[in-house]
Amino acid sequence: MKLVVLGACGGIGQTLSLLLRTNALIDELVLYDVVDPVGVATDLSHIPTRQKIRHFCPLSKTDDSQLRMALQDANVVVIPAGIPRKPGMSRDDLFNINASIVQQLVKVYGEICPEAFLAIISNPVNSTVPIAAEQLRSQNCFHPERLFGITTLDSLRLEQFLGELTGEWDVQGQVYTVGGHSGETIVPVLGNWRLRLSPEQIKGLVNRVRYAGDEVVQAKQGKGSATLSMAAAANRFLCGILRAICTGETVDEVAFVNVSRLKADDCFVREMMHKVEFFGVPISLGPEGVAKVKSLGSLSADEKEAISHSLPTLCAQIAKGARFVKESKL
Numbered sequence: 041m042k043l044v045v046l047g048a049c050g051g052i053g054q055t056l057s058l059l060l061r062t063n064a065l066i067d068e069l070v071l072y073d074v075v076d077p078v079g080v081a082t083d084l085s086h087i088p089t090r091q092k093i094r095h096f097c098p099l100s101k102t103d104d105s106q107l108r109m110a111l112q113d114a115n116v117v118v119i120p121a122g123i124p125r126k127p128g129m130s131r132d133d134l135f136n137i138n139a140s141i142v143q144q145l146v147k148v149y150g151e152i153c154p155e156a157f158l159a160i161i162s163n164p165v166n167s168t169v170p171i172a173a174e175q176l177r178s179q180n181c182f183h184p185e186r187l188f189g190i191t192t193l194d195s196l197r198l199e200q201f202l203g204e205l206t207g208e209w210d211v212q213g214q215v216y217t218v219g220g221h222s223g224e225t226i227v228p229v230l231g232n233w234r235l236r237l238s239p240e241q242i243k244g245l246v247n248r249v250r251y252a253g254d255e256v257v258q259a260k261q262g263k264g265s266a267t268l269s270m271a272a273a274a275n276r277f278l279c280g281i282l283r284a285i286c287t288g289e290t291v292d293e294v295a296f297v298n299v300s301r302l303k304a305d306d307c308f309v310r311e312m313m314h315k316v317e318f319f320g321v322p323i324s325l326g327p328e329g330v331a332k333v334k335s336l337g338s339l340s341a342d343e344k345e346a347i348s349h350s351l352p353t354l355c356a357q358i359a360k361g362a363r364f365v366k367e368s369k370l
């Protein structure tokens with residue numbers, strides 16, 4: 041199993057690579073960054089595992105030969121490349137820089153390893169994932185069941201903040217977020233836990249999860265956004281993908297995916313799939329990618345309303361990503 045990290049020298053990339061270094065399902069870990077990853081790779085290579093570690097960096101601003109080599113025969117590709125926010129910025133403010141970074145990396149992915157699972161971390165996720173999809177469509181190699189925006193950090197935060205309120209932290213899978221990855225497009229789904237909380241507690245919890253990214257951006261005072269918790273979130277998600285590919289088990293995850301062509305059991309989900317092309321949903325993953333969208337269970341009136349409310353913003357951010365690719369000269 042070969043896993044490639046594109047943007048491996050950043051705050052997320054380094055921490056995530058550390059976590060992946062000890063994953064026994066990975067035979068070859070490849071680090072790629074425009075900043076030479078030789079130091080990070082050498083450092084990680086002293087951690088004893090049978091995993092092979094390799095590193096690549098472009099030879100010049102226009103060189104893509106090293107990226108091509110990095111991606112050769114990849115099974116899983118994760119992209120944390122791109123700039124992070126500073127206080128006062130929205131994730132959408134990152135669009136102008138990160139859109140081109142993601143598009144360029146995905147173009148080469150499409151040429152070299154379009155069958156690999158592709159997981160995108162770079163913000164704004166609500167637009168970078170549609171950018172990847174549109175770029176791959178233009179190359180006739182889009183596999184919607186293998187493209188993911190990683191929104192796991194929102195669910196991690198929900199689990200943690202719920203734990204702080206209830207004293208119960210072992211709630212993975214019982215609560216999660218759906219929708220997108222920005223402000224009001226993040227919709228926490230509380231399942232039976234909503235019965236244990238007062239309306240004020242629910243309101244406070246939902247608001248904290250939605251704006252938890254800002255909490256970290258402000259605390260880091262201009263030195264970036266969440267890196268350590270994001271690396272933990274991406275590691276959780278990638279461990280799920282690796283298990284699904286390597287063991288053939290069906291694995292449950294939540295991710296921002298192209299819902300319009302997926303199977304779903306739930307009629308609420310099916311109805312929503314007609315209104316929006318990409319949405320964060322609970323999914324069952326198999327060795328070929330997303331097998332189906334899982335049911336959202338019984339939603340509260342507020343959760344349903346929040347989902348409806350998220351759709352116009354999400355649709356606009358998705359369309360912005362697709363338009364960027366259609367108008368680009370890449």
Ligand SMILES: NC(=O)C1=CN([C@@H]2O[C@H](COP(=O)(O)OP(=O)(O)OC[C@H]3O[C@@H](n4cnc5c(N)ncnc54)[C@H](O)[C@@H]3O)[C@@H](O)[C@H]2O)C=CC1
Binds near residue numbers: 072164192193270
């Ligand atoms: N999906 C999510 O929940 C989250 C997403 N993020 C996003 O992740 C991204 C990365 O964040 P950090 O690691 O904190 O940033 P960082 O600035 O520490 O690292 C980014 C890395 O990307 C590299 N890079 C830039 N252009 C590249 C290219 N063309 N090819 C390869 N590498 C390239 C940089 O050299 C740098 O090493 C940001 O866009 C941030 O907003 C951050 C937290 C959560």
Ligand SMILES: O=C([O-])CC(=O)C(=O)O
Binds near residue numbers: 221
């Ligand atoms: O807030 C940011 O810019 C980074 C991010 O997506 C998060 O922490 O959720």
